[in-house]
Amino acid sequence: MxxxxxxxxxxxxxxxxxxxxxxxxxxxxxxxxxxxxxxxxxxxxxxxxxxxxxxxxxxxxxxxxxxxxxxxxxxxxxxxxxxxNAQYQQAMPATVWVKVEVKDSPHIIERFTNLFHCHNMNIAELVSKTQPAKDDTPPILHIQISAHSPASQNSSIIEQAFAKLCTELNAQGSISVVNYPQHDDRMES
The missing domain is CATH 3.30.70.260 (ACT domain)
Structure with a gap:
């Protein structure tokens, strides 16, 4: 503190x-x-x-x-x-982690950051690295993103949107969603 x-x-x-x-x-x-x-x-x-x-x-x-x-x-x-200023950690009901491997091209990272933006999620960490082309293999972009949602969400909605985007971009991806139970201080009075 x-x-x-x-x-x-x-x-x-x-x-x-x-x-x-x-x-x-x-x-x-x-x-x-x-x-x-x-x-x-x-x-x-x-x-x-x-x-x-x-x-x-x-x-x-x-x-x-x-x-x-x-x-x-x-x-x-x-x-x-x-x-x-110091930032007090606000309770976040949902955290999402994604990993993606996709053929590198412009706008790829923007497409995934936009996915979180459209679902009102705050990106907490983004790591990306391009593996250079080798022989007949194109450059491969590796992306890891963690994001938080200030509101409880149905995890299947973001999971489906992520799967759709991966399919559209011909990307291999994994997603993990954790919903945390919310504590209501008003209940303790």
């Missing part, structure tokens, strides 16, 4: 990958008195991107905001920062 005096900052660092770069960034974060609440690191070509949610006192967050641009310049990194 977030503390009231905690402040939060989202940082994205982008640059050429090299040994020790992530350690240099995390050491700088720690030296400013910030805590890494959440992070993701990914490689894209020869570049890496490191995304972090930091927490700390007002002084610690202000210190990292004022010193990280210089550290980024020294490391030849593009740095983007934005203050944010």
């Amino acid at each position: 977030p503390q009231l005096d905690e402040h939060y900052l989202v940082i994205t660092a982008l640059g050429a990958d090299r040994p020790g770069i992530v350690n240099t960034i995390t050491r700088h974060v720690s030296s400013c008195g910030c805590n890494i609440e959440d992070s993701r690191l990914a490689m894209f070509g020869e570049e890496f991107t490191f995304i972090m949610l930091l927490s700390g006192s007002w002084n610690a967050i202000t210190l990292i905001e004022s010193t990280l641009p210089q550290k980024g310049a020294e490391l030849d990194l593009l740095i983007v920062m934005k203050r944010t």
